[in-house]
Amino acid sequence: MAPPPPIPYHPPLGRSTGASQPPNAETMTKNSDSTGAAERPLEWPEAERPLLPFVPMIYVAWADGVLSADEIRGIREQMRAQPWLTDRARAVLDRWLDPDAPPSPAMLHALYLTMREIGEKLPEAERLSLAGLGLAIARAGSPATAGAASIADRPEVGQALVEIEGALGVVGEEALREVFAPERPAAGAAGEAAPTPAAPAAPARPASFDPAALGRFLDGDRRPMRERVFRLLREPRFRPDPDLGMAARRQWVFDRLAELAEHGLGAVAYPEAYGGEGDVAGQITAFESLAFGDIALVVKYGVQFGLFGGSILSLGTRRHHERYLRDVASLRLPGCYAMTEAGHGSNVRDIETTATYDAGTREFVIHTPNDDARKIWIGNAALHGRMATVFAQLEVGGERHGVHAFLVPIRDEDGKPLPGIRIEDCGHKEGLNGIDNGQIWFDRVRIPRENLLDRFGQVSDDGVYSSPIPSDGRRFFTMLGTLVAGRISVAAASVSAAKTGLTIATRYADRRRQFGPAGHPEVPVLDYRTMQRRLLPRIATTFALDFAIRDLVRRFAERVDGDLREVEALAAGLKAYASWHTVDTLQACREACGGMGYASENRFGDLKADTDVFTTFEGDNTVLLQLVAKSLLTGYREELGGLQLRGIVRHLTRRAATRIVELNPIATRRTDEAHLRDPDFHRAAFRYREERLLVTAARRLKRRIDQGTDSFEALEETQDHLVALALASVERTVLERCLDAVESCDDAALRPILEKLAALFALSRIEDDRGWFLENGYIEGAKAKAIRNAVNALCAELRPDAVALVDAFGIPDEVLAAPIALAQA
């Protein structure tokens, strides 16, 4: 063991003159490396030995961040006041504790080594006391002799040390803990022999459940379609090069789409008579499964088979099905869904493209009357589409009958635009550059009468219009029903993208280590609360959303006319909720992965850019949520703006008296864990919020209408309220469907984890909106804090299961592809 080095007398060192070294610093440092006899007395000039008991305090005074300059001066004064000090000792002390002239690093290091040397022989309690350690150093450096007791044995010295230590507080102990801490074993610091590029994986902690079993429960009957899609997505050719230019990427997407068609994935929803499988839910599952891969490919899939093919299927009649569906499914007939116009993005009802019937030639004339009426953002239009389902205002014999859909050929076999058709490329986009969006103008383009998709509105040869739906408005919303499958698909795809992001970020955060307690290895970042809070509530929300969307798909596939309105409203609401969840989740996950999340190979770049537009297309989220709110206000009768508002509002304000749950003053204060995790509490809270927002929205509307405000304006003035109502309603549905799923689970091994996920979803949402719950007296302040603690506790409980939870999403490594997410990366 090395001898304690002498503590040198050192000259003051100014910051700017740091180059000059105390003459013996070098020797000292070298001494500390040599081994020699232990217990050699400290080499310390006689006159300065009275300062030996202060060594630990002097060290601590200069150690990182412990004392400010004023505090250093303060303890110097306390020390100087000790009667046993000589004037010479006081002069030395003045120099050693001069805040303007700190000691050299070597000097400080020498003190450190002395303290370790002496302290290592002491019991811990003594070693971690500035006084105890100081006395031990004094005893070693100024031993008792026949002539004099050691300074360490003088009672006034010990007492003074205890006093100064008391004044310093617990600071000293903390500093001394660090002195005696073992050196931090740096992660992966095994020298050049270290074989793996990354930090060693965290020791596998067993999950509390079997992820494969949870995965089977989650996927349910979606499993076979998942497997069918994953067989393709596993192939490396299904992963695009992120640096592909727009043109090459479009071709790549088209080629992959052709492969999907080859494998029959284009026809899943179509009737068996046309080579399909008649499986509407299956097509949505295919879409959702494809969304674990390249998002542009799944969007192209949706445009071709869902929107274009789907419009023929649901707006057309048998002759359209017979003539087109097979060619759509095989991609022999690439097509577009041309609804949106430049001037009318959200307000489809006011589109201006006209389809005028010419009874003389038995043709419709499709025409773009002005530039605002050009079709815009039409997928497949810039390059690949041969035909388009065009939405236009039908005019027969000078009479308008509202928006109808027409099949309009737009390109010839060589891909050249047909006469009267003008197409422009929408150009480069934030994401989805694999999709060839275009703008289309029609200059009096003639199409045969048969090209009207005539399920909901017919024109006879001689120009008589008829429809099974009398009002233009009702017919319009029925035709827009083709968008419902699209909205559900976008919601489902959003969840897939969130699952991908969460799987990558959670696996990375489980292995990535940064910082840690002194003397211990660095800690996996998922052990940090901020990281748990970033990922775990979003994992819980993703599970809950998956259950809710799965249920919606079932209702949609089994729908009867009666509940169509409610399914439509749910589709709109879940599309908005899920797409915002995904934008938020992917951003959180990207940030959780730090710089590695920024590398394209780890997928967040494309995932974020491609899914961003999910909040806009198939209906702008804010507009959709207003539709949802209006549906709630009207009891799902129609979605038609202000017309029926007055009657509705009267109805709802009547309801107010009876429906709103009375607040229970005990429940608003209960903070025990059993209550906070009780699904009945969650359900009641979510229902209360929705009902109250509904009734208060109705009251606000009534007040305005009673004052003579026009209904458009009244709705506008309560818009923020309506959006809050819609979100609360969607969230209540998500919770209820999630709780249904938990209750339906008969695998006892999975129940606990499902219950925790549901509770975390519910509590984290209540926490997030606690402003509302507090404002309305549903909870009190103490309960809000208890909910925060409950969220923290659930995050900590779920942390060991985090990787197993994302493994249950069941994304194969080859599909996940992100290097930071792969166990062997």
Next chain:
Amino acid sequence: MAPPPPIPYHPPLGRSTGASQPPNAETMTKNSDSTGAAERPLEWPEAERPLLPFVPMIYVAWADGVLSADEIRGIREQMRAQPWLTDRARAVLDRWLDPDAPPSPAMLHALYLTMREIGEKLPEAERLSLAGLGLAIARAGSPATAGAASIADRPEVGQALVEIEGALGVVGEEALREVFAPERPAAGAAGEAAPTPAAPAAPARPASFDPAALGRFLDGDRRPMRERVFRLLREPRFRPDPDLGMAARRQWVFDRLAELAEHGLGAVAYPEAYGGEGDVAGQITAFESLAFGDIALVVKYGVQFGLFGGSILSLGTRRHHERYLRDVASLRLPGCYAMTEAGHGSNVRDIETTATYDAGTREFVIHTPNDDARKIWIGNAALHGRMATVFAQLEVGGERHGVHAFLVPIRDEDGKPLPGIRIEDCGHKEGLNGIDNGQIWFDRVRIPRENLLDRFGQVSDDGVYSSPIPSDGRRFFTMLGTLVAGRISVAAASVSAAKTGLTIATRYADRRRQFGPAGHPEVPVLDYRTMQRRLLPRIATTFALDFAIRDLVRRFAERVDGDLREVEALAAGLKAYASWHTVDTLQACREACGGMGYASENRFGDLKADTDVFTTFEGDNTVLLQLVAKSLLTGYREELGGLQLRGIVRHLTRRAATRIVELNPIATRRTDEAHLRDPDFHRAAFRYREERLLVTAARRLKRRIDQGTDSFEALEETQDHLVALALASVERTVLERCLDAVESCDDAALRPILEKLAALFALSRIEDDRGWFLENGYIEGAKAKAIRNAVNALCAELRPDAVALVDAFGIPDEVLAAPIALAQA
């Protein structure tokens, strides 16, 4: 005027048999187009005339969404019960109001025309009453004759109509309003003659202030540098093609960087002696101004002149300055700042690259001991860098002295990596693909002793280490001080990007029209409350942040050692706050622009992808906020983790008793506008929150430490609390600097708008965090609601000024470049 058409007797129409038309529908429709004598009696079979008074109610029953099937049956029963009806009339009524057999569209249209025809001659009150209009129709269709009074004149008829109308509620009036509304003038529907491609611009509303004057006030002395930078950014060659591949984009950025250097923009911060301008604040302004253009270019600018050059300037001494600064400024010496290692992103103190002094050859040996220690994400490394400032653990004579910086040549004149240097490209990224990030490994690379940047630590020829800063920790944080300018610059650039996004979105939302009240033109989307709430609070926050960062730049440029810690903490906090604000703002702006926001030409794609990493680089936001919190806990003494925690916590918990402001029960309830807009209320609220979070954090830490929890763990367990504290502190600073700016404004014409912006910033932040304020009793529920209303009111008040506010950001159209933002687009 057209004669009222006959109301036909029509057969029931099933939905599926909609093709069959009532025989006279066609005639009827044609009749309605012809002009003829007015006042012709309705052609209505005698036996059915008793139904004439019900015409408006029958129409309303089928109009969009007014009545459900049950309700239709309900009013049918009410009508059937009228004694004046004959059995024949009742049979007809049964068919007309059969929910399973709605009338044809033509039939409904005929009713519509009849109502218009008759109603147009009535006074409005009568016309908008189902009863009044019904009686008028009856009078016209069943006129009084000598033999009998008109059915309309029988008192029981009028009474029955009023009763049924009462049961229908106000629904009827609303439906009739729509019948009599003028046709909606569709935006831009001026036919083919319409000359402009977009909707006509909203009529210019005069702003309440002069945007140029506000711009001058905002920019202050930054104006000359702004102009200097904008002169370049205006050139079209400074706008990259979004479809450029990575290689081409890197070259593009390098070429533009060379232009900036040519114009002297690289040397702004360097001393005049080396060709610079000695203007630290000016360089930050240059950075901030460049950030209105391509973000990759500004990042490359920061890497070369700020980080690489800045490290030479602030860590090196005169010989380094003399030798390198001119070449750095001219880009003759492209360089890197190689700090981050793969295994140590945030935890720089534990990096593992070593720099061992070899006294024999007077060289340092730079070495990468394992793969985790490779330098990663180093800008300029993959392609252009010739030299790097490398951070490594200094070892002299077997002794470690902590992290130091060394100048290491990495490429020869031909761009080939030097012996011992291995470089790999970081590849394609989510954004910033104009930056050539790389990874670097060093294999015992030898550099001369002089290449140590030795301002804070020197090694003598013979291997003696010395430093003006004694402790490794303090020295480490002093060296990291080079990052402070970088963090301030990133905060400032974030604000520039937010300004760009807000300018584009606000101008677009001011002109883009969607939906509107019946009979009126569509409404600019910025008139909608949801849109105002998306944009205006973020505009206010951007102004406030700009004032705060401007003040920080001043403090940084004028700093003295004493307040360096506080400047560092503020830089860290504002960087985190501003970068998150920008990520959030750009997403909101992109969504506000709908599909048009997704087109790359409108810039959100690159803006979002490029600035996303601002939340990560120059310090992960969450890690930085923890540093800020620790600085607050220690009163800015050091930033060093748990070491000094115990003493600090004791200090703060003592402070708790005296410092926390007493809650004023009147203030918690005041909801009058004067109070809600009073800056003193805002200041007090922000201060209260920060102080209370500080004291409660200290208490929580103390409780844990008293129970024997290790300080690392204690900090970890309060991490979410510390992040909330840091954000509250930053936000308080932003508010105070914003209010300072308002108070400093002596232009009376600008004060009102500045006061509104400050109030909107403050109130929208309080609203956003109202959960906290409610939970802690600082406000009560009614006040929270009043604050929401106050935010709505401020948004509405600022709406007419919205475009002028973003115009005050002063971004020239050529720099803004987004077509949807340009007035003449």
